[in-house]
Structure formats: structure tokens, C-alpha cells
Amino acid sequence: MTQATIVIDRSAVVAPINRRIFGSFVEHLGRCVYDGIYEPGHPTANADGFRLDVVDLVKELGSTTIRYPGGNFVSGYKWEDGVGPRADRPVRRDLAWHSLESNQVGLEEFARWCALTDSELMMAVNLGTRGIDAALDLLEYANQPDGTALSEQRIRNGAVEPYDIRMWCLGNEMDGPWQIGHMSADDYGKIAARTASAMKTADKGLELVVCGSSGSAMPTFGEWERVVLEHSYEYVDYVSCHAYYQERKGDLASYLASSLEMTYFIETVKATADHVKYKLRSEKTIQLSFDEWNIWYLDEHQASEEVNEEWRHAPRQLEDVYSVADAVVLGNLLITLLQNHDRVGSASLAQLVNVIAPIMTEPGGASWRQTTFFPFSVTSRLARGVVLKPRIDAGTYDTALYGAAPLVDAVATFDAETGASAVFLVNRSQTESIEVSIDVSGLDATLLTEAVTLHDADAYARNTLADQNRVGLKPLDGVLLTEGVLTVILPPVSWSALALN
Structure with a gap:
């Protein structure tokens, strides 16, 4: 059997865990909002129309900060359409996804939904068709306690307490030709800097994402990052990163090593941001916000006709059904985000319900977990304290895209207050189980409290409407903890988690 060794050193701290690394994303796209989190006629719906079965799954998933309301959608959005009496709200065309928006869910409702799910609201402002005035108005409406025109309007609309939104995105993907109002790096850098400066003048404690x-x-x-940051560096706190992955042309070997590309992405943006820091002689270090990341079979959707010339309310769009292999890759991407948590301060799994999502629903019917639900939920639940970067000695395998890729990847966490620790691992081999010896003696761990794996003999097994529980977590059998060394056998194409105390 192929073997690997891992050493976990308590002093090899990457960063304290910021719960924002387990964020997600709700966009007015497809059935994410309507028929997803919101369905007034559903048997579980509350007075606001929110599905409480979905609320329970979101809590189980462990998502924290929720980015809203887009995404591409935000670049044509008028936030005023989504506040006040629902009967008075206009129906608008959403040019981003060629659909109709009823505005029955807006800032007011979504803030209440965040309270239901114990989530932090992360708001995006429209810099595609709008600009500084609209951003400042939204900020005043959301965060000013009282005494101004817009804060008093919010109070009349039923929200006496301000929403106190701390994290704000300055537009979305403004370099993309598909983006409404897309622009050059120079033009965007200027408008982002002016908007950020004005928002910080209103509230210097805001955290802004360019x-x-x-x-x-x-x-x-x-x-793009260089030019934009040279304009905006002193006004912003994060630069956004968006990354989606999919298996192409049956190349599972390269797909399983997708986290190598994410590592390249992170290193490049870090280097660019630091170049600007030193060029400007700034004392501040910009963080990365991976506020869109996931598995997305974009090629297939672009070849389909699901986005067409009809103007429809909440059409079925981007409803990928994920496999075991997809979940293993997603778990590995989350490992990579944690390995780089010193600079990746925030991340949002895109998206949360129905649209390339870990949670699926049917109108009037069931909700269920996709395969990708499991590595995210377990990692969010077990990862506490600080991230530790292990030393990994494992063999490699050949990939068409990345050359030699390690067979095993891993990250660990340790909570000094409770003594709890966790190790998260992937086996990228398609054919071989791998025996891994993990030196945890530095963690003073004496008890294995949990050992689970996501694996199936069929790497393409999925959970569907017809078979919602085909794939799930399984006990990882045969794990031994002896004199500070964990011995575990990882099945092929698997993601696993171990918890210790």
C-alpha cells in the first residue's frame, strides 16, 4: 500500500481562524432566492415566506458571512426596489440573467433571514449602472441608527435597529465583458477609490472589498489588480478573488489537483498586492476575499439553452448536481483556503441554494444535501482556534494540467482553550488507498473523537431528487492513535476529517 507521513507542529500557525472563511453567497439568480430560501406557500414557510427546512440546513452547513445580492445581478440593481411595502415594489428586468425580478425579497427581508440563520450580512453595491450616491444612500439606510431621512424611512418600514453591515463589496467582476457597465481597470479603480473614500468618510470602521x-x-x-489597487489601496481592506473549477474532457486526474491552481491564484494576487504596498510605501497589508469559489460546470451551462430570450421569474438556472469527485475537490479547495488563511481572510461558497449549491429544494417539496454539503459542514464545525500547516511527505502522480501533483493534501486546526484539534485530508489517487501516519504528539492528543470520510466506489455517485441520500459521510474505520501517532487509511478519491482531544 502507498504510504505518506504528516507531521503537525503546534508552532506552525498560519493564522487564527476567522469564521468569515466559511461564508457563502445568495444572489438573485435562478431559484436561489425564489423557490430556494423563499417560498411563501411551502408547508415550512414562516410569516416572511422563508422555508424553515432550508434555514435548518443552512445552520447545519455552518455558513457564516453571506454575500448579497450579487454577483452579476448587483450591477443593474436598484436597492430601493427591495424596501418598503411589498405590494408597492416594482417588477424589473434583470439583464444579468435575463429574468424578471419581483423584489419581494430585498434588504429588509434578507436581513431578517440572516438573523434566522445566525449569519453576517455582507452587502454589495452597484458600481455598474450606479455609483457613489446610491452606495452612500444604501449605507445610510442600512447603518444609520436614526435622525436622518433614510434611517427614518427604514424605521417606518419596520426596522427600528440598524443592520450595522460591516463588510461591503464595491461592485462585482467589473473587468468582465458580461458585466453590465463593465470598464477598464483605470476607470474602475477610480470609481472604486472614490466610492470607498466616501463610504469610509461616513463610517471609517467599514471593511471594503475592491x-x-x-x-x-x-x-x-x-x-487589473495592480492598476485597481494603485488607485484604491489606502481606502480598501480586501481584494476579491473568484475561482470556479470543473472536470473537463474526462481528465479526473487534473481535476482532483485543482487546488494547485487555486494556490497559484492566491500567490499571484498576494504578490501583486504586496508590490503595490511597497510601491506606495504603505503600512497596510491587503487581505484576499475569495467571495466566489465553487465547482461550476460552466461549459455545459453555456452550451445549454437555460438562459434564453424569455423573461421569466426564477427560472431553473445553473442547477449542477454534484458527484463524490466534486465534493472531494471542494473539500480540497477549502483545505487550500485554510492553508492560506493568513492572507485569505474571507471566502464565500457560491452559491447557497439550488444555484451551483450545496443545498437543493423542490417547490412545495423536499430539501436535501448535495455531496458538496458534507466537507463544508464538517470543516466549519470542527475547525476552531488556529490553522496549522502540516509537513506532508507523500508521493506524486502525473496530471496533464499541473505536472506532478501530491497524492495527499491536508491541513490541521488546534484550539488551545479546549484542547480540541482536527485534521482534514484528501487522497487524490483514483485507484489506491493510502496509509497515512500523522504525528500529532505536539497537540497532546489522547482521544480520537470523530473519524469520517466522503468516498464511494463510484466517484460519480450523486444525490438527486429521486435519491436524496445516495451519498453521505461514512465512518473512517481502522484509525489508530498510538503514542502520539495517528494511522489512517484513506480510500481513493476521498475527503476525510479526524477530530481529537
């Missing part, structure tokens, strides 16, 4: 390029494959990648 748009990075829309992905590492974009021709703008790297240069």
Missing part, C-alpha cells in the same frame, strides 16, 4: 479580476484565466488577471 474587485479583483474575474478569474485567473482572464487576460486582465494580475495587471
Whole structure:
């Protein structure tokens, strides 16, 4: 059997865990909001129309900060349409996804939904068709306690207490030709800087996210970040990163190593941001916000006709059904985000319900967990304290896209207050189980409290409406903890988690 060794050193601290690393994303797209989190006629719906079965799954998932309301949607959005009496709200065309928006869910309702799910609201402002005035108005409406025109309007609408939104995105993917109002790096950098400066003048404690390029494959990648940050560096706190992955042309070997591309992405943006820091002689270090990341079979959706010339309310769009292999890759991407948590301060799994999501629903019917639900929920639940970067000695395998890739990847966490620790691992081999010896003696761990794995003989097994529980977590059998060494056998194409105390 192939073997690997891992050493976990309590002093190898990456960063204290910021719960925002387990964020998610709700966009007015497809059935994410309507027929997803919101369905007034559903048997579980509350007085606001929110499905409480979905609320329970969101809590189980462990998502924290929720980015809202887009995404591409925000670049044509008028926030005023989504406040006040619902009967008075206009129906608008959403040009981003070629659909109709009823505005029955807006800031007021979504803030209440966040309270239901114990989530922090992360708001995006429209810098596609709007600008500084609209952003400042939204900020005043949301955060001013009272005494101004817009804060008093919020109070009349039923929200006596301000929403106190701390984290704000300055537009979305503004380098993308698909984006309404897309612009050059120079133009965006200027409007982002002016908007950020004005928002910080209103509230210097805000945390602002400036748009990075829309992905590492974009021709703008790297240069966009440099130009934008040279304009906005002193006014913002994060630069956004968006990354989606999918298996292409049956190349499962490369797909399982997707986290290597994410590592390249992170290193490039870090280097670019630090270049600007030193060029400007700034004392501040910009963090990364991976406020869109997931598995997305974009090629297939672009080839389909699900986005067409009809103007429809909440059409079925981007409803990927995920496999075991997809879940293993997603678990590995989350490992990578944690390994780089010193600079990746926030992340949002895109999206939360129905649209490339870990949670699926049917109108009037069931809700269920996709395969990708499991590595996210377990990691969010077990990861506490600080992130530790292990030393990994494992063999490699060949990939068409990345050359030699390690067979095993891992990250660990440790909570000094409780003594609890956790190890998260993937086996990328398609055929071989791997025996891993993990030196945890530095953690003073004496008890294994949990050992689970996501694995199936069929790497393409999925949970569907017809078979909602086909795939789930299984006990990871045969794990031994002896004199500070964990011995575990990882099945092929698997993600696993171990908890100790």
C-alpha cells in the first residue's frame, strides 16, 4: 500500500481562524432566492415566506458571512426596489440573467433571514449602472441608527435597529465583458477609490472589498489588480478573488489537483498586492476575499439553452448536481483556503441554494444535501482556534494540467482553550488507498473523537431528487492513535476529517 507521513507542529500557525472563511453567497439568480430560501406557500414557510427546512440546513452547513445580492445581478440593481411595502415594489428586468425580478425579497427581508440563520450580512453595491450616491444612500439606510431621512424611512418600514453591515463589496467582476457597465481597470479603480473614500468618510470602521479580476484565466488577471489597487489601496481592506473549477474532457486526474491552481491564484494576487504596498510605501497589508469559489460546470451551462430570450421569474438556472469527485475537490479547495488563511481572510461558497449549491429544494417539496454539503459542514464545525500547516511527505502522480501533483493534501486546526484539534485530508489517487501516519504528539492528543470520510466506489455517485441520500459521510474505520501517532487509511478519491482531544 502507498504510504505518506504528516507531521503537525503546534508552532506552525498560519493564522487564527476567522469564521468569515466559511461564508457563502445568495444572489438573485435562478431559484436561489425564489423557490430556494423563499417560498411563501411551502408547508415550512414562516410569516416572511422563508422555508424553515432550508434555514435548518443552512445552520447545519455552518455558513457564516453571506454575500448579497450579487454577483452579476448587483450591477443593474436598484436597492430601493427591495424596501418598503411589498405590494408597492416594482417588477424589473434583470439583464444579468435575463429574468424578471419581483423584489419581494430585498434588504429588509434578507436581513431578517440572516438573523434566522445566525449569519453576517455582507452587502454589495452597484458600481455598474450606479455609483457613489446610491452606495452612500444604501449605507445610510442600512447603518444609520436614526435622525436622518433614510434611517427614518427604514424605521417606518419596520426596522427600528440598524443592520450595522460591516463588510461591503464595491461592485462585482467589473473587468468582465458580461458585466453590465463593465470598464477598464483605470476607470474602475477610480470609481472604486472614490466610492470607498466616501463610504469610509461616513463610517471609517467599514471593511471594503475592491474587485479583483474575474478569474485567473482572464487576460486582465494580475495587471487589473495592480492598476485597481494603485488607485484604491489606502481606502480598501480586501481584494476579491473568484475561482470556479470543473472536470473537463474526462481528465479526473487534473481535476482532483485543482487546488494547485487555486494556490497559484492566491500567490499571484498576494504578490501583486504586496508590490503595490511597497510601491506606495504603505503600512497596510491587503487581505484576499475569495467571495466566489465553487465547482461550476460552466461549459455545459453555456452550451445549454437555460438562459434564453424569455423573461421569466426564477427560472431553473445553473442547477449542477454534484458527484463524490466534486465534493472531494471542494473539500480540497477549502483545505487550500485554510492553508492560506493568513492572507485569505474571507471566502464565500457560491452559491447557497439550488444555484451551483450545496443545498437543493423542490417547490412545495423536499430539501436535501448535495455531496458538496458534507466537507463544508464538517470543516466549519470542527475547525476552531488556529490553522496549522502540516509537513506532508507523500508521493506524486502525473496530471496533464499541473505536472506532478501530491497524492495527499491536508491541513490541521488546534484550539488551545479546549484542547480540541482536527485534521482534514484528501487522497487524490483514483485507484489506491493510502496509509497515512500523522504525528500529532505536539497537540497532546489522547482521544480520537470523530473519524469520517466522503468516498464511494463510484466517484460519480450523486444525490438527486429521486435519491436524496445516495451519498453521505461514512465512518473512517481502522484509525489508530498510538503514542502520539495517528494511522489512517484513506480510500481513493476521498475527503476525510479526524477530530481529537
